[in-house]
Amino acid sequence: NAGVTQTPKFRILKIGQSMTLQCTQDMNHNYMYWYRQDPGMGLKLIYYSVGAGITDKGEVPNGYNVSRSTTEDFPLRLELAAPSQTSVYFCASSPGQAGNTIYFGEGSWLTVV
Amino acid sequence: DAKTTQPTSMDCAEGRAANLPCNHSTISGNEYVYWYRQIHSQGPQYIIHGLKNNETNEMASLIITEDRKSSTLILPHATLRDTAVYYCIVRVAGQGGKLIFGQGTELSVKP
Numbered sequence: 001n002a003g004v005t006q007t008p009k010f011r012i013l014k015i016g017q018s019m020t021l022q023c024t025q026d027m028n029h030n031y032m033y034w035y036r037q038d039p040g041m042g043l044k045l046i047y048y049s050v051g052a053g054i055t056d057k058g059e060v061p062n063g064y065n066v067s068r069s070t071t072e073d074f075p076l077r078l079e080l081a082a083p084s085q086t087s088v089y090f091c092a093s094s095p096g097q098a099g100n101t102i103y104f105g106e107g108s109w110l111t112v113v
Numbered sequence: 114d115a116k117t118t119q120p121t122s123m124d125c126a127e128g129r130a131a132n133l134p135c136n137h138s139t140i141s142g143n144e145y146v147y148w149y150r151q152i153h154s155q156g157p158q159y160i161i162h163g164l165k166n167n168e169t170n171e172m173a174s175l176i177i178t179e180d181r182k183s184s185t186l187i188l189p190h191a192t193l194r195d196t197a198v199y200y201c202i203v204r205v206a207g208q209g210g211k212l213i214f215g216q217g218t219e220l221s222v223k224p
Binding site: 050101 | 143144145147149154155156157158159162164200204206207208209210211212213214215216217
């Protein structure tokens, strides 16, 4: 049972490039989330999904896209990378809402230069 | 915006209990209080959660006031490895049950 797995762990992008951060969970959770964390700050929600085929925006969705074609996978796409997207990205999953635990991945460190 | 208020930082002596307070005066009746911690820039680690009753697990205890407007996380015997940022979060009812993080409390456990 691997839990929530994120790849890559580290990546350097040039301004204007695009990339996808991968997130996979093996717990059959319906709910999945993407957060970003800037230095010294708390986590901010980018997008979330309540099941395959259903996604919705969080607090800071601009510059990102997501898809949820399967229960297991929730990739985050960065289009036209900008220095402001330099951050640590965390994926998380949960079996349900109220009263259920949310499990986080170990993070993906992204630098845009 | 986060629905919780926490002190920015706290110190605790090793081996003593660490009591971390949290205010959540606008919490709704069906919203849970969750506590997570983050060591360096690792993924947030789940500690405990509760609705209205006090809760205890192998890591910590959660004391929620009767009016549910505040709570306290208790680490009974703090160790140096408990040094971390602790987040008190009210989990939103609906909207995917998302967690809205605030700034958290930076707990330093000192020898």
